[in-house]
Amino acid sequence: MPTQFVLSGRARALNSSAIREILKVTERPEVISFAGGLPSPATFPVERMRQATEKVLRDAPHAALQYGPTEGYGPLREWIAERLSRPGAPIPASRVLVTTGSQQGLDLLGKVLVDEGSKVLVETPSYLGALQAFSLFSPRFEALPGDAQGIVTDALDADGLAGARFLYCLPNFQNPTGRRMPLARRQALVALAAEAGVPLLEDDPYGELSYGGEALPSLLSMNPDGVVYMGSFSKVLAPGLRLGYVVAPEPVYAKLVQAKQAADLHTPSFSQYVVHEAVQDGFLDTHIPTIRSLYAQQCERMLAALAREFPAQARWNRPEGGMFIWVELPEGLDTGALLAEAVERNVAFVPGAPFYAIEPRTNTLRLSFVTVPGEKIDAGVKVLGELLKAAIAALPG
Amino acid sequence: MPTQFVLSGRARALNSSAIREILKVTERPEVISFAGGLPSPATFPVERMRQATEKVLRDAPHAALQYGPTEGYGPLREWIAERLSRPGAPIPASRVLVTTGSQQGLDLLGKVLVDEGSKVLVETPSYLGALQAFSLFSPRFEALPGDAQGIVTDALDADGLAGARFLYCLPNFQNPTGRRMPLARRQALVALAAEAGVPLLEDDPYGELSYGGEALPSLLSMNPDGVVYMGSFSKVLAPGLRLGYVVAPEPVYAKLVQAKQAADLHTPSFSQYVVHEAVQDGFLDTHIPTIRSLYAQQCERMLAALAREFPAQARWNRPEGGMFIWVELPEGLDTGALLAEAVERNVAFVPGAPFYAIEPRTNTLRLSFVTVPGEKIDAGVKVLGELLKAAIAALPG
CATH class of the missing domain: 3.90.1150.10 (Aspartate Aminotransferase, domain 1)
Known part of the structure; x- marks a missing residue:
């Protein structure tokens, strides 16, 4: 047959x-x-990438071409942790998981946190790639009210958030709307989520692309134990490297690592070494x-x-x-x-x-x-x- | 809280x-x-990789560093298809999906083909990474009898296989046993699976590493419409590139592409360009x-x-x-x-x-x-x- x-x-x-x-x-x-x-x-x-690949293939070719740890290349994890650390909110490298683009972070988080029918909170509207990634695990989406400044926190209360597996949002220059959440809303959101005991998933590929003025504090910096943060080199170096990262508190971190191992063992060592080399000496x-x-x-x-x-x-x-x-x-x-x-x-x-x-x-x-x-x-x-x-x-x- | x-x-x-x-x-x-x-x-x-990266960053830097198609880099897919094609069993490039290591192929196949409780047939013993990847989707494993020559096909009948979502096996130098299935058993397995209507998942990372004598025909070459094949550059070039591929008949192929898009958008363009360059002129x-x-x-x-x-x-x-x-x-x-x-x-x-x-x-x-x-x-x-x-x-x- x-x-x-x-x-x-x-x-x-x-x-x-x-x-x-x-x-x-x-x-x-x-x-x-x-x-x-x-x-x-x-x-x-391009020239910087050329120098970085040359150096990696000269100084550490065998390590860069070999299998590596699921968590990611140690020095790159440390670099990421240091860059995200803020006074009073240090991020240890042990919480950093290097991923194959931040899209993979979304897939792993869906796998690890979503059961069929789980309540999952998202913005109105939200990033299509995240909706697709989470949808594979059959959540029940609830969409939070949004306006030109992001989630309308005044319209929320902790009871309404409670019971959700997480609240997913992009506070900076969101895809698709380009909008940014002002400081007061960030503070309100972090407080409400903490009151409800609901994890925040902060997706931040565009955070560095502010045209002027000060960057606003990340949700992560406001509550490192209640926020899973996703970042990426796609928009600040090059997307063809597919290099992103997730910062997560234990015990989610350990589960993400196990899921990552089953998903692709680890992100290419070669790109991790090259990017680590490229970002040295304050290049970014x-x-x-x-x-x-x-x-x-x-x-x-x-x-x-x-x-x-x-x-x-x-x-x-x-x-x-x-x-x-x-x-x-x-x-x-x-x-x-x-x-x-x-x-x-x-x-x-x-x-x-x-x-x-x-x-x-x-x-x-x-x-x-x-x-x-x-x-x-x-x-x-x-x-x-x-x-x-x-x-x-x-x-x- | x-x-x-x-x-x-x-x-x-x-x-x-x-x-x-x-x-x-x-x-x-x-x-x-x-x-x-x-x-x-x-x-x-290493020297070949150095030349290949140099050439890619000189001749096509912007394409190699940009987002690419989910299916993979076209010329690399064509190269893979050509290498796998056999007289009478051509493999079109349209069936080749480039993956982030062949481990990702296992994850995508589990996602696309396994529901909770689905019957899934594996070898005794089988590759641990595959068992982990499939387990995330809660199949009901059945282990087929094995000996030093792989699956004991004489002990099987089509009725016993029927209803399985797939039969997963590594015919060449299996991980963990190192064993290889002889030709007669391959033929018997392909015939039984076809009789039962059960897809074969052929995982072949070690196929090129035969110490002597002729390579045995792949299951894919025996029944291209009934076999999903997974290959990898990890054991013939370098594993740190995390570059593998899945060859699948429609309509599984289309679903794998959709699942891949949600998983990591696509495999790093940079490694795909570099590997395509490295394997030119019969290098392998x-x-x-x-x-x-x-x-x-x-x-x-x-x-x-x-x-x-x-x-x-x-x-x-x-x-x-x-x-x-x-x-x-x-x-x-x-x-x-x-x-x-x-x-x-x-x-x-x-x-x-x-x-x-x-x-x-x-x-x-x-x-x-x-x-x-x-x-x-x-x-x-x-x-x-x-x-x-x-x-x-x-x-x-």
């Missing part, structure tokens, strides 16, 4: 995203794509400002184009950092349908609906401004503005 | 291995360790014979030491390839207890019990011979021989 591949329940629940299919065409060079979550390759420190402190300044400039360009081209009924935020602008349109408008039209005119974006754990709002969309040259930002936003005006004009009523 | 980290059922079922704790001491330089599953660093082609065809020849020589050295030092009641195999020798001892002997004694005398091995999915046999152990220099092989085996003789003498009856 023909071989029967019987899929697990969780595999059957995975579905191929229609959006992903449409966005495949954005690889065509004639498409102006605001869809990607890719950092700008112009920011990749001179490199990251160049990324910030490029992205701030690109962001201004897109904001100016939006103000010029988009219809009066559209609303968007002015990001203080990161890679994304979030657009809200009149009720009834479906950005999924709009995407198909836009792609026909060689412009792409990501519709907002998939970023909602529940009750998707189809009148939203995400724009990334970091990889597209200025003139193409202008041209692409102009096309979108025309399509939006036509779509709004066609709305009933 | 203190933050409550409520673990998932699957995380609670993960346990920290007592053996793993004991084996941590084997990192001390004075310990002669036959425990590792590590390839010999003497075989790592000149490199692999040097590994085979080193391992064959190390194997002979250990076999000679075993013959000299081990008690008459011990039995072991003569591997035709790979990295491992499997030792069976008289009933009643507990190699777990023996390990503690051996480590006190600075010698280490892996007890056999954890390699059994059910009914562990505690009178077995695994020896790796590839990383230990010859004189240390002699010295370490001598110590083990003494301990074994004493332990056998102390057995009741």
Whole structure:
């Protein structure tokens, strides 16, 4: 008989995203794509990477090419711990687990903390990749109220949070909205979660990409024993290395290590050695400002184009950092349908609906401004503005 | 209240291995360790890797450092497909998924094919890392009868296999036993699985490490639509790259890609580019014979030491390839207890019990011979021989 591949329940629940299919065409060079979550390759420190790989393959080739500990390369873990430590809130290296991109942190945390039907709290909207990773373990999502400043902490109480396996959030320049939680909300959130005994999962890939002013304190620094923190080198060095990390209190840490061992034994030693070499001597402190300044400039360009081209009924935020602008349109408008039209005119974006754990709002969309040259930002936003005006004009009523 | 980290059922079922704790001491330089599953660093082609990274960072730095497709780097997938294709059994690149080590293939296959209580067939004994990966998804393991030639196909019938989600096996130089399935058994296994409609999962990290004679045909080549194949660059280039692959028929392939996306987006682009560069121009065809020849020589050295030092009641195999020798001892002997004694005398091995999915046999152990220099092989085996003789003498009856 023909071989029967019987899929697990969780595999059957995975579905191929229609959006992903449409966005495949954005690889065509004639498409102006605001869809990607890719950092700008112009920011990749190629020469530094070249020096680092050369040094690693000269000084420690056998260790860098051999199996390594599941927890990660010791000196890199120490470097990460030191960078995250704050006065009064030291982070020991023993809490740092190096992961294959921070996406893997999401998978491991889902595995270790989520049973079928577990209550899991997320933002409205939230990061699509996290929703996908957690969904494999069949949680029951509850979406917390959100506005332009993130989770509306005034609308929460500890009883409402209680019983959740965790509360997942991105306080800095969130994907998809680009928004940042102000200090007062961070403090309120940490206090509420502590009162409810609910762990916070703080996902922070964009924290270093503030365009100006002071960085706000991480949730981790406010309560190291109540927060699992995820960071990444993807947005400050290069994403093709797939190097991220999780900082977790015991005993979650020990379980994450066991799950990681079953998942891929360990993150490539080679990339860990190379990145550790590349970040020596304060390299990031001179490199990251160049990324910030490029992205701030690109962001201004897109904001100016939006103000010029988009219809009066559209609303968007002015990001203080990161890679994304979030657009809200009149009720009834479906950005999924709009995407198909836009792609026909060689412009792409990501519709907002998939970023909602529940009750998707189809009148939203995400724009990334970091990889597209200025003139193409202008041209692409102009096309979108025309399509939006036509779509709004066609709305009933 | 203190933050409550409520673990998932699957995380609670993960346990920290007592053996793993004991084996941590084997990192001390004075310990002669036959425990590792590590390839010999003497075989790592450092100069070739240096050239390959240099070329990649010169010719394609931005692509190699950027996010890439979940399926893997196209030219590398094509190279893998071509290498696995056989006359009459071509493998299209569209079936190749690049993974973060072949361990990740096991995790993804467990996710996609195993529900709680699913019947899963494994060898007696089987690879520990696979049992761990599948266990996270709570299958019901059934262990097929095994002998020195692998699965005893004469003892099977299609009815007994039927209903299993898959049958997982390592036909070449299995971890932990070092055994290889002869051609007739491969043919019988493929025929039985096809009759029962049960997918075969063929794990083949050691297939290229045959010490002499012809390679035997893979199960994949015998039934490409009924076999999911896992391969790796860990044993033929370097494990620190964490580069493996899964070859799977549709529709499993599509689900594996979706699960992979949630797990780590994709395997590091950088390592994929570097490995693709390193394997050009038939490099492996000149490199692999040097590994085979080193391992064959190390194997002979250990076999000679075993013959000299081990008690008459011990039995072991003569591997035709790979990295491992499997030792069976008289009933009643507990190699777990023996390990503690051996480590006190600075010698280490892996007890056999954890390699059994059910009914562990505690009178077995695994020896790796590839990383230990010859004189240390002699010295370490001598110590083990003494301990074994004493332990056998102390057995009741």
